[in-house]
Amino acid sequence: MSDTTFSRRGKALLKRPALYGVALATLCPAALAHAAPARPAPKPASIDARCTALVGRAGFGANVVITNAKHVAAGPMAAEPGAPPAAPITLPAHCRVEGVINQRTGFGGKAYGIGFALALPDVWTGRFLTQGGGGLNGMVRAPIGGAAAGRTPALLRGFAVVSHDSGHKGAVFDAAFMADQRANLDFSETSVRVVTEAAKAITAAYYAKPIAHSYMAGCSTGGRESMLAFQRYPELFDGVVVGAPAMRTGNSNLAMQHAAVQFNQAAPRDASGAPQFDRIFSDLDRKTILNGLLEQCDGLDGRKDGMIMHVAGCRFSPAKLICAPGQTANCITQAQSDAIDRAFQPPRDRAGNALYSRYPFDTGITFTGRGIPGFLSSGRLNPVGPPTNTLSIDVDARIAAIRADAGQRLTDTDVWTNLSTFLGHSGKVLFYHGVSDPWFSAFDTWDYWQRAAVANGAAFTDASRFYMVPGMGHCGGGDAFDSFDLLGAVVDWVEKGAAPDAVIASRSTGGDEQRPLCPYPAYAHYLGGNPALAASYACRKAE
Numbered sequence: 001m002s003d004t005t006f007s008r009r010g011k012a013l014l015k016r017p018a019l020y021g022v023a024l025a026t027l028c029p030a031a032l033a034h035a036a037p038a039r040p041a042p043k044p045a046s047i048d049a050r051c052t053a054l055v056g057r058a059g060f061g062a063n064v065v066i067t068n069a070k071h072v073a074a075g076p077m078a079a080e081p082g083a084p085p086a087a088p089i090t091l092p093a094h095c096r097v098e099g100v101i102n103q104r105t106g107f108g109g110k111a112y113g114i115g116f117a118l119a120l121p122d123v124w125t126g127r128f129l130t131q132g133g134g135g136l137n138g139m140v141r142a143p144i145g146g147a148a149a150g151r152t153p154a155l156l157r158g159f160a161v162v163s164h165d166s167g168h169k170g171a172v173f174d175a176a177f178m179a180d181q182r183a184n185l186d187f188s189e190t191s192v193r194v195v196t197e198a199a200k201a202i203t204a205a206y207y208a209k210p211i212a213h214s215y216m217a218g219c220s221t222g223g224r225e226s227m228l229a230f231q232r233y234p235e236l237f238d239g240v241v242v243g244a245p246a247m248r249t250g251n252s253n254l255a256m257q258h259a260a261v262q263f264n265q266a267a268p269r270d271a272s273g274a275p276q277f278d279r280i281f282s283d284l285d286r287k288t289i290l291n292g293l294l295e296q297c298d299g300l301d302g303r304k305d306g307m308i309m310h311v312a313g314c315r316f317s318p319a320k321l322i323c324a325p326g327q328t329a330n331c332i333t334q335a336q337s338d339a340i341d342r343a344f345q346p347p348r349d350r351a352g353n354a355l356y357s358r359y360p361f362d363t364g365i366t367f368t369g370r371g372i373p374g375f376l377s378s379g380r381l382n383p384v385g386p387p388t389n390t391l392s393i394d395v396d397a398r399i400a401a402i403r404a405d406a407g408q409r410l411t412d413t414d415v416w417t418n419l420s421t422f423l424g425h426s427g428k429v430l431f432y433h434g435v436s437d438p439w440f441s442a443f444d445t446w447d448y449w450q451r452a453a454v455a456n457g458a459a460f461t462d463a464s465r466f467y468m469v470p471g472m473g474h475c476g477g478g479d480a481f482d483s484f485d486l487l488g489a490v491v492d493w494v495e496k497g498a499a500p501d502a503v504i505a506s507r508s509t510g511g512d513e514q515r516p517l518c519p520y521p522a523y524a525h526y527l528g529g530n531p532a533l534a535a536s537y538a539c540r541k542a543e
Helices: 028-032 043-051 181-207 221-232 249-264 281-301 334-343 395-404 404-410 420-424 442-456 486-496
Strands: 064-072 094-105 111-121 127-129 159-164 214-220 239-243 428-434 463-468 503-506 513-516 522-525 537-540
Touching: 043 064, 043 094, 064 181, 094 181, 111 181, 127 181, 159 181, 181 214, 181 221, 181 404, 214 221, 214 486, 239 420, 239 486, 249 334, 249 395, 249 404, 281 522, 395 404, 428 442, 442 463, 463 513, 463 537, 513 522, 513 537
Parallel strands: 127 159, 127 214, 214 239, 239 428, 428 463
Antiparallel strands: 064 094, 094 111, 111 159, 503 513, 522 537
């Protein structure tokens, strides 16, 4: 999303912890199988002293100041501010280090600097992780490394984990910091490198051992930051996990606003002829559309279960739901059908060039519950913020403004595909994206993956995988198997040479049901047997 879009809806999204890549459930001992043999920890009697001795210590880079260091006993993870209650997780004993880099007085006399927090576990595996952020950042979140880590965050696996605020303090969608040049640059790209280099130096000094392997993982803004990691700082990491990246938010905002206008054109009119934007799709219309979508696409994966696993094979046609003459129930109007067709396609300029990717048809498009609404929302709800109550949009003017925004262009990570240095040192990268994400199209991330494959050939396709997550919204949630361990998968690939195929996923809401996630465009096809077992499915290539 663009800066202006971010600033419009901080309160609602502070309730969405998955946006920050911290979708955690209960402890999963099986995931500890990914842990390397633990390195010897400092003697217990010296741990507190070794930790507190970091305060004020120099030698970690220019203008790096450690302001606090305290040993934390093993105990339950504290809830993030504004987040709903989560299943309990016991974090290991660790040294928590807090500090600031390049502290200064900036534009308007405000204090700036890159705040960070680093967790150094007593039992260290030699691994290091930079944790991606969310929204416009602005606060230092708990350094635990929960993004795409299933039920066992990186800290619990013995990783040293660092998080940061990207160079400013403020609410998660407060864009005021962008008036300061350095703060803007730090958010756009610099903070990832600066924090990682400082945290690596502190980690190596604390353990008196070199770091064995370095990783980064994040979703949304954290996904964009993870793309920065392998695109602009290719030497820093051995493995990267990228979730639903906010990689060209000007274009994605344009696509969502374009879609809202298409829906608006189907609005019924009141007695005066004014459009009634909040009546475009009734609850019954939404149910009809969802049922029609499932009827056309659900069984393609071998089992009708309310989920569309065969993403590439779904060819939903809303025209099949248009009311027949005299029919008034379980159908939609011609205007609604046409609006759906247009809205899910990308906006185009006068020359016919697509300015974004199309959006997938998935079960979450009709969602109107708590959190981010589905893509089909209109009137009262809109996935891009306040209602877009207009009947037209000047696409050419909008894209011209986006292209003229220098800050936007620096932040975007959708263009750079020369990954020769990262791939040259055997770097690995895994992508994942919720198919029902209403903010960023999963097909847009897939488009980047395909362009990177063309630019780098087998060097990229042999070092990367892309996972669609059917039913999942933005970074988590939805009727989906949205808990999966890609962090463990990338570790095994980097350290053991074990290239991932199917990754077993479960529901973050609980239960024992499992399903394999397959490298796209393959999908999980039902073979028979107990449908709750991942072994009852096999990855099948899309035809």
